Amino acid sequence: MTTTTIPEVVVLRLPLYVRVLAALEGRGQGVVSSQELGTLLHATPAQIRKDLSYFGRFGKQGRGYQVSNLLKELRHIMGIDREWSVVLVGVGQLGSAILTYGGFAPQGFNILAAFDADPSKHGAAIGNVLVQDIAQIKSEAQRLGVHIGIVAVPVSHCQRVVDLLVDCGIRAILNYAPYQPTTPPGVWVRDIDPVVALQSMTYHLKTAEDQW
Amino acid sequence: MTTTTIPEVVVLRLPLYVRVLAALEGRGQGVVSSQELGTLLHATPAQIRKDLSYFGRFGKQGRGYQVSNLLKELRHIMGIDREWSVVLVGVGQLGSAILTYGGFAPQGFNILAAFDADPSKHGAAIGNVLVQDIAQIKSEAQRLGVHIGIVAVPVSHCQRVVDLLVDCGIRAILNYAPYQPTTPPGVWVRDIDPVVALQSMTYHLKTAEDQW
DNA sequence: GCTTGTGAAGACCTTCACAGCA
DNA sequence: TGCTGTGAAGGTCTTCACAAGC
Structure with a gap:
């Protein structure tokens, strides 16, 4: 080989x-x-x-x-025989669910911090993690040595947040917004959109129905 | 053409x-x-x-x-110029989050019922939907004319639940369990597993690091 | 002039089929 | 004998490049 x-x-x-x-x-x-x-x-x-x-x-x-x-x-x-440091951006309904989801840590993905633009959320603790001001993300990401970002913000903020994560030196992004952000070479993005998944199945359901 | x-x-x-x-x-x-x-x-x-x-x-x-x-x-x-009827199986943390998620209905995917095996959950209403006994699923699915199933149960129950959905006449399944169920031809499955998505990125992160 | 629709070419991925080894 | 590892063949998907038409 x-x-x-x-x-x-x-x-x-x-x-x-x-x-x-x-x-x-x-x-x-x-x-x-x-x-x-x-x-x-x-x-x-x-x-x-x-x-x-x-x-x-x-x-x-x-x-x-x-x-x-x-x-x-x-x-x-x-590279999953080690731990990875993760930050989450967007602590709405979806973001909160991600923070309380117990499936990441056992696989070595540790969500160390969460960020939101809404001041009313700052200081809250959700699933072991403190919600901080998005303005703090760069210093915090560098302090924590973060490798991966999870994006759970509305479509309208997605590109801006992704740009920000890239600026923080993050090169892998799990994106829950229904939008494909643009990133420079060397940055990896995976999109999770259950609606898109459903829609690619209805094509087949419809096609099967149409069959005589 | x-x-x-x-x-x-x-x-x-x-x-x-x-x-x-x-x-x-x-x-x-x-x-x-x-x-x-x-x-x-x-x-x-x-x-x-x-x-x-x-x-x-x-x-x-x-x-x-x-x-x-x-x-x-x-x-x-x-086939998304119409409404589709959906049922959810598994009303744990993830299932509850799915029920309260507002992204499906505006796209024509209506979650009409939810099912769980745990009797303590039966009768609860989560996000407009009543949680019912899994034993009722076949009659309810047929009564409601359900097209699509969402599976949010532990891995250990995934295959059994998928078999059950198929038996209900459902031919499209959105599967959140970290397991690829076996299905007969003509049944469509899409898997959503954020951990798998993260793991396919760490390969690249690691590979980039290894580069001298 | 600008952009589509599409055969043909090329790239990529999967499957075959068998030599080689436990 | 049984199963891997792998060149080669086959199949699928992407890209090219250009005729056709607005």
């Missing part, structure tokens, strides 16, 4: 691999084949093997992959 | 087209070129034109696309 650029689709699948491997490990399974992984991931065995081959040779012919070992390797490759 | 199977990637982009077109319409813009749409969508003009060409010829040479007309057409194609 020579180092090549990894296709982005592969990077998007890696977390799913980790997710099922962790489940297998939790269940006490020691070894898994590309065939079985394929079934669990709704993918072909060839795709599993090809994807993994971008990063190394983790399997043994005739046996398969050792679950705990492959899991450890993938966690390292993805 | 002859009727071809539409690539799934195109279907996934359609909602984004609608989103920016709606913004342009709200701003009072009458006409838009593939060039400008491309900028707003972070896509090439050629891709915009090719995508749209799967569905018809909506533009005028030398001018571009009439915003309100294209918007209307796309909404019809996607």
Whole structure:
């Protein structure tokens, strides 16, 4: 295996691999084949093997992959064998729900601070986190050594907030606003929009209905 | 244009087209070129034109696309020029947040009922919706003519709940559990997992760091 | 002149199929 | 024998480039 650029689709699948491997490990399974992984991931065995081959040779012919070992390797490759510091911007209904959601910390994503423009929210504590003035974000982000930003503001503020996060040196942004912000090269954005997800399914529902 | 199977990637982009077109319409813009749409969508003009060409010829040479007309057409194609009936399963912290989230109804997705297995939650009203016993779901789903299910239950219950929804005749599922359920052909699932989204970015953060 | 719609070319991703090894 | 790792083949999606039309 020579180092090549990894296709982005592969990077998007890696977390799913980790997710099922962790489940297998939790269940006490020691070894898994590309065939079985394929079934669990709704993918072909060839795709599993090809994807993994971008990063190394983790399997043994005739046996398969050792679950705990492959899991450890993938966690390292993805950089999730460490903790990441996160800030949230926008402490409305959605932002508050994110702060109280317990799913981030166990995976190593620690939301250390939250920011909002509304002064009436400053000083409040929501799920262990203090809400601060957005004006403080740059100094706080640098003090805390923040890597990742979560954006939960209205569409109209999204681009401005993203620009601000980028200015703070943040290079990875999880965006809950229904808007695709523009960012400079080297900044990564993932959008979460349940409405968009629903709308891409209604196309199929409608098409199935139209079928005679 | 002859009727071809539409690539799934195109279907996934359609909602984004609608989103920016709606913004342009709200701003009072009458006409838009593939060039400008491309900028707003972070896509090439050629891709915009090719995508749209799967569905018809909506533009005028030398001018571009009439915003309100294209918007209307796309909404019809996607089946979002109508209302859809939705049920939610799992009224925990996440499920409650979904019920009180105001973003679905304005887009025509009406959450009509919610279900949970925990009897202590039955009868509660959260955001206009009554929480009912999961045992009632089939009769209620049929009575209400439900099209779409939202799953907000723990991983351990996800597959069982999805099976149940499919049994209710539901063919589109928005899944918030960190697990990819298995479904029969003709059933559409979209997964929302912010942790997976974050993890696919840490790969890049780590890789950028490793660069010397 | 400007911009669409679209075959053809090119890039990218997936699947095949088999050599190689446990 | 069973399963991986991987070049090569195949398929899909994106981009090019230009004829056609406003």
